[in-house]
Amino acid sequence: MSYRLPSLALLRTFEAAARHLSFKRAAAEVCVTPAAVSQQIRALEDWLGVPLFHRMTRRLVLTAQGEAMLPKLREGFECIAAAIELSRQPGAGLLQLTAPPSFASYWLVPRLPAFAAAHPGIELRLASTAGAIERRGAVAVLDTFAEDPRAPASELAIIYGHGDHPGFVAERILVPDYLPVCTPALAGGAHPLRTPADLAHQVLIHDETLYDEG
Template structure:
């Protein structure tokens, strides 16, 4: 009897598609493409010899046979989940490697990690910072960051700053940060004080290439857009200072070397401590978002699920950068 049953993954695909009544939403849940869902449903229908869905012009409906089969399929998966739970083999432990942009790792993620370790002491978390997790490095570079080293029994996830297009991966939005000017407190009250946004044209402006290299249509992005939003038409007189990473730009601002345009979530601790100040309330939305990316097979592993649920919840708690 078991030999005549279709492969179990086909039933999982059917259950997801029937629950959502959408191949696209089922594909998002299963971390595959809608075409793959359609092919698996057709394979199941061929094996059973009956149609399971009515494919209408703008809608998807269960056929009579599909509606009759769904409750039993859902009950069967419920029995499997209960069997695994009773066996006690579902563990969230193991090794998990998370790769993130340097600024995000040091200024946002690291301060929050004690909460993750307290909630999941059984997970051995390895955090790495790499510049190729910025979208300007290309999708291939991001996917390379997810590949495990030979002999590594853990799994890898990446936090990526970019557009969020990564084929074959589960992608979850974290932060779409606002950018604000920040500087050391003494700089804002120095010989050339900052009373209005136009006063920035007489200051050294610190540029982070992580933003400038990701502007739409290849155009420079960052300070020009902020100055325009603040109503400043005067061109910047000073050449400014450029850093390859936002973390270096923030460190330069902390050292009093100029005014940096920084993502508010990354400088929130420094603003709260008073080591940095935001002299003007004007903010611009970053053109891209921080995403959590994992290959589809990795995303389903217990340690990866635990980290995803935790970090998405942490991002949701960030009231400044939703």
């Protein structure tokens, strides 16, 4: 039977946005930006010819069409997930791991071949997302793990942050080192940089978006 359906990616994005009633939380879950979520929802609404959300100043509300669509769509995703599980080899293990992009690229990915050789029965799914970096005012990636009933049981995240996540077991694995950097001209300028105390004469640039360990 042939079905006339919109893109599965659009439907997945709508389901996440409708469940969270937040484009930001949906973006963290599907690993795109909130702007991309908004564009995908618009594309789905254009395809359907009906609005799915009332966009309020500080919140989202499902329209009658969105409310009617959500439970059936969720049921459909559950059926797809069940069908996929039936096709998997008995006893095959699934490990879903989320990590910051830079950590995944430079540290984690080069070690994956050795992990796969040592654990051939484990299927590893790696999601590289900036949501694994805790920022002021941002949604922690673990929030989506806790609220998504379809998340695999074996779900891990490597997060840059404070590690205080109720309901999860957190273990510190690395402590970052911070080094001041500057141009050679600044180092030998009017106030040469020879000791840490010399930094008091300089204007320091701080990244206020990241979690502050101090």
